[in-house]
């Protein structure tokens with residue numbers, strides 16, 4: 001093992017051996033190469049003649065850039081250079097401040113500085129790199145973002161272990177708790193994604209507390225629990241009584257055996273899907289500065305070893321936006337558009353009791369999506385029918401129809417639901433006719 005990795009592992013071993021025990025073999029072996037090109041470049045930062053890193057500069061010392069590209073960007077040409085593997089230091093700081101502001105009960109609690117990833121998917125991959133060995137189980141609800149299969153199963157040889165998502169119109173906390181209790185005592189990797197893709201569900205305040213309690217009980221029983229939080233749609237909560245803070249707030253001081261790994265970022269929250277900027281942040285009860293630094297270094301090492309660094313241009317733009325005075329008001333405006341669509345769907349469902357003959361509405365209160373379960377027809381047949389005869393596109397996942405209301409103009413939502421109802425009735429009518437004739 002590289003001596004730098006051994007050093008980080010020793011930092012964890014001293015005072016946090018349980019966290020070291022949560023790392024995968026890859027996670028134990030990874031380190032940030034401070035003594036390589038990057039470290040030597042950093043040491044040479046203030047030299048008069050700097051012939052270290054593989055970027056190019058004009059004779060006047062500015063970043064060498066094609067003017068046709070510079071003309072497109074209202075930022076200094078420094079944004080054409082590499083960002084550090086950890087991310088732009090000021091952006092990490094700003095995002096840290098935003099996490100604190102959006103999660104007020106983190107106040108006074110200890111957690112790491114966010115490390116920049118190339119958006120959430122890459123952040124999840126970094127988490128897999130650090131915590132998943134071949135054959136490890138990832139515990140998650142049975143309604144989930146399907147990319148977790150590629151990320152964790154194909155990427156790291158892990159298994160997905162499902163539990164039931166909903167009971168009585170709410171999150172099935174008991175099923176979650178049972179899944180955590182199943183199997184022997186040891187390392188457990190849990191993945192929670194709220195607001196959820198595909199359902200658009202976020203737990204209520206009391207469900208959130210119950211989830212944290214179940215995690216605490218598991219830790220008290222001797223398990224070492226890595227809780228990976230996919231907070232991609234954070235902040236988009238539309239109803240009263242629904243948790244507005246990330247579960248991270250409850251996890252960072254829950255129990256020494258519980259490590260919170262928060263994945264979040266600009267993609268969905270700030271409506272910049274193609275920017276590819278996300279963050280990974282760590283916290284656990286009793287964490288010291290050296291422990292958190294060791295986890296940050298390992299995450300940045302995983303970034304360096306996979307994509308080297310996330311796009312500097314996007315990071316520079318986001319940094320400028322987060323410190324712009326109009327940022328908060330503009331963000332609220334966009335939130336209002338999505339919240340308005342969610343409200344409209346609620347009202348439509350109430351106004352059309354006949355829809356209950358065609359589909360069951362799954363619980364939703366947040367995010368970009370909501371789901372319905374078609375009654376008496378196959379979801380895939382319904383999806384095809386909607387495209388062929390109603391010019392309406394939806395997604396089928398796990399037997400449900402997922403509706404991305406984030407992508408549908410408000411004045412087309414009514415037609416979307418009318419089409420859904422009509423298509424179900426038509427398919428059922430055709431089947432009944434066929435049944436009667438045969």
Ligand SMILES: Cc1ncc(COP(=O)(O)O)c(C=O)c1O
Pocket residue numbers: 118119120121122145193196197230232265267268273278
């Ligand atoms: C639950 C969830 N996590 C992560 C992502 C990926 O986010 P990013 O585009 O930032 O990689 C998505 C995108 O659809 C998602 O739905």
